[in-house]
Amino acid sequence: MGQFIEGVDRHQAMLLPECLDDYVCTGSPVRAIDAFVEMLDLAALGFNATPPATGRSGYHPGLMLRIYLYGYLDQVQSSRRLERECGRNLELIWLPGRLKPDFKTIADFRKDNGPAIRKGCQQFVALCRDINLLDGKLVAIDGSRFKAAISKAKNYTRGKLRQKLSEIEKAIEPYLGELDRADDVFEQTGTVLPGARIERALRKLEHLRKEAARYRSIEKRMDETVEKQVSLSDPDARSMATTPRMPRVVGCNVQTAVEAENHLIVAHKVTMQGYDRDALSLMAVAVRDAMAPDQLEAIADKGYCKSEEILACEEAGVAVVVPKPQTSNAGALGQFDKAHFAYDAEADAYICPAGQQLIYRFTGQQDGKAIRTYWSSNCDGCVLKDKCTNSKERRIRRWQHEDVLEHVQQRLHKDPTQLAVRSTTVEHPYGTIKSWMGATHFKMRRLKNVAAEMALHVLAHNMTRVMKIIGTPTLIAAMRA
Numbered sequence: 001m002g003q004f005i006e007g008v009d010r011h012q013a014m015l016l017p018e019c020l021d022d023y024v025c026t027g028s029p030v031r032a033i034d035a036f037v038e039m040l041d042l043a044a045l046g047f048n049a050t051p052p053a054t055g056r057s058g059y060h061p062g063l064m065l066r067i068y069l070y071g072y073l074d075q076v077q078s079s080r081r082l083e084r085e086c087g088r089n090l091e092l093i094w095l096p097g098r099l100k101p102d103f104k105t106i107a108d109f110r111k112d113n114g115p116a117i118r119k120g121c122q123q124f125v126a127l128c129r130d131i132n133l134l135d136g137k138l139v140a141i142d143g144s145r146f147k148a149a150i151s152k153a154k155n156y157t158r159g160k161l162r163q164k165l166s167e168i169e170k171a172i173e174p175y176l177g178e179l180d181r182a183d184d185v186f187e188q189t190g191t192v193l194p195g196a197r198i199e200r201a202l203r204k205l206e207h208l209r210k211e212a213a214r215y216r217s218i219e220k221r222m223d224e225t226v227e228k229q230v231s232l233s234d235p236d237a238r239s240m241a242t243t244p245r246m247p248r249v250v251g252c253n254v255q256t257a258v259e260a261e262n263h264l265i266v267a268h269k270v271t272m273q274g275y276d277r278d279a280l281s282l283m284a285v286a287v288r289d290a291m292a293p294d295q296l297e298a299i300a301d302k303g304y305c306k307s308e309e310i311l312a313c314e315e316a317g318v319a320v321v322v323p324k325p326q327t328s329n330a331g332a333l334g335q336f337d338k339a340h341f342a343y344d345a346e347a348d349a350y351i352c353p354a355g356q357q358l359i360y361r362f363t364g365q366q367d368g369k370a371i372r373t374y375w376s377s378n379c380d381g382c383v384l385k386d387k388c389t390n391s392k393e394r395r396i397r398r399w400q401h402e403d404v405l406e407h408v409q410q411r412l413h414k415d416p417t418q419l420a421v422r423s424t425t426v427e428h429p430y431g432t433i434k435s436w437m438g439a440t441h442f443k444m445r446r447l448k449n450v451a452a453e454m455a456l457h458v459l460a461h462n463m464t465r466v467m468k469i470i471g472t473p474t475l476i477a478a479m480r481a
């Protein structure tokens, strides 16, 4: 034993008993959690910080928030595991001062204080802004699908219901055939087939009919709402596509905006939409409010390319960079696409590859947007007509606010490397948070609860980042300043 490091004798009495504070070092993240909750005005955030006038005293919301923040920072998100840790983990004995709330009290706090927890997350972003960690003017926006606490089998779309019902119809046929055969044999020969086989067929038929009735009741439920999906154990979870190579997940879409310098999540939203195209202005405005910079630029991928959303961002003072997806029919047919036609703003006309002017003709409406249409009267006899159109003349359509989209494309052409910045900025926080979450991402069901959980994850991610960037003691000093 002499050659190995030896521990303390477990039965050795101490002359001077150690105090609880001795077990937590000065640079421990748990001290930053304590300082952060200390600086919050819990009542203003919406926590019930008033002790009950009568009855048994409850736990202070600051204490419960400390426990949860510790849990999300150390990947212990389950209320039962947090209860256990409060009795054996020295940091989690120090943080609540040896108090050990039961798991139900811990779980109820997260369930009942979702909006206040989300505001707490925003307070940390405000702190980052105050200590100049959000000085950058560039953010990347992206969405990622997170699995809900629900099995895929409990999510139904119309297509899935139709498929299930047709499978049941096919499965019923052999059993009905067996019963028919038994009747025929009895009628023709008077022989009764073995009862066990008939009973088995009847049992199977009953089970299949019950299943069919269950699927029809789900279909009826779907008919009564505008929703195109029904999720049984978590009504807010939706089946969503991830990438073409990845399977669908049943969960929610978490939108985040990450600033490019320190990779802090400035804003996030949890939505039930399986797509990103309606979320650009929502996120851009949330970022603008959180960072309040003079000039803000937001980069997103082509999934966000929607004219109305881009216009809303520009009107809100956020310059966006969004690549345009290739959707041109003419391009797919090997003909000139719209990019081959140059717009002359002064003349309000397009110049085609043959040098002809396509002049303004009329304004129509498409999906609520005013669309101006242009064409030339010289398409007949044009030598390039085969490469341009199969119709009488080539028509070019222009949205009333198309100049905004053109500015966005010019910004992108000026610096194409920005797209690489987008992926290196916004994708790694997702990877970190998902690895913290484990196989099933959320512990709770329903959108409002999931949003509270996500706020705790984002807060834990941001705190971890800031502690890495400026160090825990500096962060604690900033919180106490």
Ligand code: SF4
Pocket (backbone or CB within 6 Å): 352, 353, 354, 355, 356, 376, 378, 379, 380, 382, 383, 384, 385, 388, 389, 393, 394
């Ligand atoms: S077909 Fe008309 S629009 Fe196309 S290149 Fe010829 S003149 Fe121009």
